[in-house]
Amino acid sequence: MATNIPEIKKILEELDIKYREYPGKDFLRVGFGSEHYKDADGDNHISIIVALEENGEFIKFTVPDAYKFDTNLNSFHKMALFQTLLQVSFMTKMMQFEYDIDQGDIWAMIEFPIEDSKLTKTQLKRCIISMVGVLDKYHDIIMDAIKHGITPESEKQQRKAFEEYQRVRREERRQQLGND
Numbered sequence: 001m002a003t004n005i006p007e008i009k010k011i012l013e014e015l016d017i018k019y020r021e022y023p024g025k026d027f028l029r030v031g032f033g034s035e036h037y038k039d040a041d042g043d044n045h046i047s048i049i050v051a052l053e054e055n056g057e058f059i060k061f062t063v064p065d066a067y068k069f070d071t072n073l074n075s076f077h078k079m080a081l082f083q084t085l086l087q088v089s090f091m092t093k094m095m096q097f098e099y100d101i102d103q104g105d106i107w108a109m110i111e112f113p114i115e116d117s118k119l120t121k122t123q124l125k126r127c128i129i130s131m132v133g134v135l136d137k138y139h140d141i142i143m144d145a146i147k148h149g150i151t152p153e154s155e156k157q158q159r160k161a162f163e164e165y166q167r168v169r170r171e172e173r174r175q176q177l178g179n180d
Contacts, residue, residue, distance in 0.1 A: 002056035003119040011121045017128070019050075027051035032132045037139040040065055046132050050124075059119060060111040061127045066135065067106040069099070069146055077149040081106075084145035087152055088138045094127065095134045108135055 005021075008028060012019050020029040027049050034044045051060045069081055085097040085106070098107045110127045144150040153161065 002116065003052065003059070003114055004056050005052065007119065008050060008052075008124065011119070011124050014121060015125055026053070026056075030128065032128075034132065034136045034139075036137070037135045040068060046135055048128060048131055050128075057115050058111065058113050059127075060109060061131055062111075063108040063131065063135065065105050066097075066108040067142060067146060069104040069106060071102070071104040077146070080145040080149040080151045081142075083151045084142055088134065088142065092130070092134050092138075094130055 005026060005028065009019065009021070012028070012030065017030055022028070029047060029049050031045055031047045034046050037044065037046055039045050039047065046063060049060075049062045049064065051062065052058070053060065069078070082099075085099075089096055094110045094112075096109055096111075098109060099105070100107075108131060110131055141150075141152045144152075
């Protein structure tokens with residue numbers, strides 16, 4: 001059964017999602033605004049390619065060049081980047097990243113086999129919403145890894161830091177009130 005571009009176009013139209021078609025190609029492009037994510041031009045915009053492979057039995061959602069890593073940076077920055085991308089993949093569903101070692105391009109992607117079933121509106125919507133949500137939510141920590149070599153904190157580290165913040169804040173408020 002698989003799927004084809006006309007079926008994907010129909011679903012996108014039902015979801016009221018605008019797309020750009022490339023006649024004769026097995027892909028479409030959809031775009032969304034973002035709050036935090038910035039594309040290579042510095043715009044708050046996420047451009048997703050929805051592509052079919054293997055005669056419509058496999059679908060990929062990709063953001064080519066989602067990020068660019070300066071290949072001249074040291075391995076410490078690269079290690080921080082890879083740890084961050086792996087952690088984002090671990091904390092989310094479906095999202096994965098690919099890295100072009102020669103160009104420094106980082107692609108975000110969701111891919112899965114359709115095989116002999118039919119792509120549903122729910123599947124397509126979830127993939128697109130997930131991709132936009134993950135890139136927007138984790139953009140700042142990915143950029144921290146790329147630019148500064150900073151890795152994200154674990155939930156335990158975040159909780160401990162927040163508890164320390166609360167303790168210091170309570171102490172400051174007590175001192176302001178004169179209640180040592």
